[in-house]
Amino acid sequence: MKATVVLVSVDSNSVLKGAREYKNLFSQLIGEYNLSEMVDVLETGSFGVYMDGVLVEVLPDGVFYLVKSTEDVKKIVEEHLLKGRRVSSLEVLPEKVRSTVVETEELVKETRIVLRNAGTIDPTNIREYIANDGYAALAKVLKEMKPAEVIEEIKKSGLRGRGGAGFPTGLKWEFTYKTNADQKYILCNADEGEPGTFKDRLIMEGDPHSVIEGMAIAAYAVGATKGYIYIRGEYYESIRNIQKAIDDAYEYGLLGDNILGTDFSFHLSIRLGAGAYICGEETALMESIEGKAGRPRLKPPYPPVSGLFGKPTVINNVETFANVAPIILNGAEWFKKYGTENSAGTKVFTLVGNVVKRGLVEVPMGTTVRELIYTFGGGVANGRKLKMVQTGGTAGTFIGPDKLDTPLDYDSFKNYGVSIGSGVILVVDDSHCAVDIGLNVFKFFEHESCGKCTPCREGTRVIIQTFEKLSKGTATKQDIEYLWQLAELMEKGSLCGLGQSVPVPLRSLLDNFKDEIYAHIDGKCPTGICKMETKKKKKVYTRY
Amino acid sequence: MPKIKSLEELMKIKEDAIKDLKLRQSGKRGKVIVAMGTCGIAAGAKETLKAIVDAINEFGVDDIAVVQSGCMGLCDVEPTVEVSLMDEEPVIYGNVTPEQARRIVEKHLKNGEIVADLVVKRGEV
Numbered sequence: 001m002k003a004t005v006v007l008v009s010v011d012s013n014s015v016l017k018g019a020r021e022y023k024n025l026f027s028q029l030i031g032e033y034n035l036s037e038m039v040d041v042l043e044t045g046s047f048g049v050y051m052d053g054v055l056v057e058v059l060p061d062g063v064f065y066l067v068k069s070t071e072d073v074k075k076i077v078e079e080h081l082l083k084g085r086r087v088s089s090l091e092v093l094p095e096k097v098r099s100t101v102v103e104t105e106e107l108v109k110e111t112r113i114v115l116r117n118a119g120t121i122d123p124t125n126i127r128e129y130i131a132n133d134g135y136a137a138l139a140k141v142l143k144e145m146k147p148a149e150v151i152e153e154i155k156k157s158g159l160r161g162r163g164g165a166g167f168p169t170g171l172k173w174e175f176t177y178k179t180n181a182d183q184k185y186i187l188c189n190a191d192e193g194e195p196g197t198f199k200d201r202l203i204m205e206g207d208p209h210s211v212i213e214g215m216a217i218a219a220y221a222v223g224a225t226k227g228y229i230y231i232r233g234e235y236y237e238s239i240r241n242i243q244k245a246i247d248d249a250y251e252y253g254l255l256g257d258n259i260l261g262t263d264f265s266f267h268l269s270i271r272l273g274a275g276a277y278i279c280g281e282e283t284a285l286m287e288s289i290e291g292k293a294g295r296p297r298l299k300p301p302y303p304p305v306s307g308l309f310g311k312p313t314v315i316n317n318v319e320t321f322a323n324v325a326p327i328i329l330n331g332a333e334w335f336k337k338y339g340t341e342n343s344a345g346t347k348v349f350t351l352v353g354n355v356v357k358r359g360l361v362e363v364p365m366g367t368t369v370r371e372l373i374y375t376f377g378g379g380v381a382n383g384r385k386l387k388m389v390q391t392g393g394t395a396g397t398f399i400g401p402d403k404l405d406t407p408l409d410y411d412s413f414k415n416y417g418v419s420i421g422s423g424v425i426l427v428v429d430d431s432h433c434a435v436d437i438g439l440n441v442f443k444f445f446e447h448e449s450c451g452k453c454t455p456c457r458e459g460t461r462v463i464i465q466t467f468e469k470l471s472k473g474t475a476t477k478q479d480i481e482y483l484w485q486l487a488e489l490m491e492k493g494s495l496c497g498l499g500q501s502v503p504v505p506l507r508s509l510l511d512n513f514k515d516e517i518y519a520h521i522d523g524k525c526p527t528g529i530c531k532m533e534t535k536k537k538k539k540v541y542t543r544y
Numbered sequence: 545m546p547k548i549k550s551l552e553e554l555m556k557i558k559e560d561a562i563k564d565l566k567l568r569q570s571g572k573r574g575k576v577i578v579a580m581g582t583c584g585i586a587a588g589a590k591e592t593l594k595a596i597v598d599a600i601n602e603f604g605v606d607d608i609a610v611v612q613s614g615c616m617g618l619c620d621v622e623p624t625v626e627v628s629l630m631d632e633e634p635v636i637y638g639n640v641t642p643e644q645a646r647r648i649v650e651k652h653l654k655n656g657e658i659v660a661d662l663v664v665k666r667g668e669v
């Protein structure tokens with residue numbers, strides 16, 4: 001361990017801004033100045049905020065710099081590291097970077113369970129994870145708990161799936177536990193195809209072992225010996241860090257045969273997705289792993305009874321697994337102290353769109369949309385007015401400013417018509433048109449519909465045709481009424497969650513932005529974004 | 545790396561890893577600051593710093609942060625090292641060679657005795 005450490009925040013965003021090159025340049029310059037014995041350059045995961053450059057922290061001084069060029073790197077090495085003078089022109093206040101440091105925690109009450117280590121440990125170093133209680137929960141279940149007790153603890157904790165649907169995790173595990181089979185599987189859904197969601201990526205990049213440990217505990221609980229992490233193929237950093245973590249865990253005897261000297265064995269490897277949204281649906285994901293086209297299966301049977309290769313399978317989201325070890329270590333009661341009655345714990349939200357501080361925050365369940373946007377997100381960007389928010393992801397609800405005080409948890413959709421989904425908060429300012437935004441969302445679904453069932457394949461097409469008509473001012477009231485019927489048809493008739501959930505954004509948009517939609521029927525786009533055909537066509541002059 | 549075979553072995557690795565990490569995070573009990581201005585470096589502050597880090601590991605002092613700073617303005621007695629413990633007035637040592645650095649770690653940081661013959665100043669700089 002060296003006296004000074006330069007922590008470079010390396011995640012998929014900062015990599016694009018040159019994080020790797022800067023890191024290498026740091027190492028190179030430190031070598032040239034003969035400082036290698038004193039200064040270590042390490043990578044860490046995301047600090048949780050995005051700035052226009054690469055964030056670097058110099059420890060133990062606790063100084064943050066925003067690096068935008070190789071010149072900046074030189075300055076930091078020559079001034080700070082060599083001469084001990086801070087480079088104030090590049091400095092970023094720590095409050096801006098870690099809204100989570102202990103002092104400010106009270107102020108903005110971010111609560112980190114899932115992201116407990118992200119941005120503070122070196123994710124490629126298993127020892128740092130172990131130093132922060134890593135694998136202590138796995139050791140605890142192997143030494144002290146029977147599988148049924150583990151399941152009971154998870155059930156008591158009230159943990160629900162963080163992939164979107166919110167199914168009780170303990171119950172899911174119990175189904176698999178109770179099914180007899182010669183082989184059972186644990187799958188981690190790391191496909192993260194929901195536009196605007198990037199929490200799983202940052203968890204895997206920043207703390208890969210937390211996912212692996214959660215999976216191993218699940219495997220012990222249900223009697224599985226094999227597992228796969230299905231990672232979206234473009235997630236290069238996640239793949240790299242998870243692979244390194246798996247390799248190290250094998251080396252340390254925390255994966256493989258006879259883990260920690262017991263009879264428990266668990267083998268884990270990565271499978272890559274190829275960029276289809278539908279492959280995030282659990283049964284399509286299994287088809288994909290089996291080497292077939294990624295199309296959903298008819299349910300039932302459900303995966304806990306008959307999943308991968310027809311065997312009982314637990315499939316959970318990345319964030320769900322990352323919650324498991326802390327629950328085992330601190331107990332179900334501790335976990336229930338966070339969140340709301342039916343939704344215990346925290347949720348990682350990604351703030352995107354026209355918001356000042358885009359990035360991710362982890363807060364207790366039940367935090368309101370307003371708090372997320374204004375307290376954590378710093379409000380609407382560029383001083384504009386808030387027009388709408390899409391909560392929960394592309395398959396989530398569109399709401400207007402009147403619903404900002406809704407506390408988000410797994411009941412908020414049922415109670416207030418505001419969904420939590422995968423935790424996206426897409427902020428849209430008043431320069432955007434509701435019809436145009438809708439068109440965009442439904443084009444996504446049409447493109448990603450796998451085509452296996454008619455309601456989804458044809459339904460998404462009809463929705464787009466109607467929205468195109470709206471945007472040209474040629475739609476009628478009957479068209480809108482038909483959309484309401486179509487919503488019901490798709491919800492009831494689609495084979496899988498993709499088609500079934502398209503009505504969620506559709507209905508909320510038609511409902512909460514009725515006036516604007518109807519204005520389009522009258523041939524007016526209030527924001528002037530849609531080019532109406534009903535208006536007198538201007539004479540077109542063509543130059544030859 | 546031999547595979548971990550028991551809880552005890554896991555805990556042993558944890559302890560070692562925590563020691564490593566503590567150095568990086570600010571120590572709880574205090575810090576030692578090595579002046580790394582040009583003058584300090586010219587006088588051998590880098591070797592001094594390295595000696596301090598080594599000695600801290602050797603004596604198992606795990607609650608002290610090692611920090612570099614700029615020149616403290618005592619250029620004629622470089623390398624200088626400031627030891628600043630939680631409820632004590634900071635002490636500045638001058639002409640700290642690697643051997644003396646080791647003494648400071650053992651005497652002051654580990655045993656809590658000030659190394660009187662090296663002190664050049666007490667109190668804030």
Ligand SMILES: Cc1cc2nc3c(=O)[nH]c(=O)nc-3n(C[C@H](O)[C@H](O)[C@H](O)COP(=O)(O)O)c2cc1C
Pocket residue numbers: 160161162163164165166167189190191192193194277278279280281282283315316317318320496497498
């Ligand atoms: C079209 C579609 C896409 C999905 N994409 C994902 C995804 O990317 N990641 C995910 O965790 N769950 C996704 N799901 C939900 C999964 O089917 C499943 O409910 C989830 O992996 C279960 O894990 P959990 O209980 O931990 O949430 C998707 C569902 C549908 C219908």
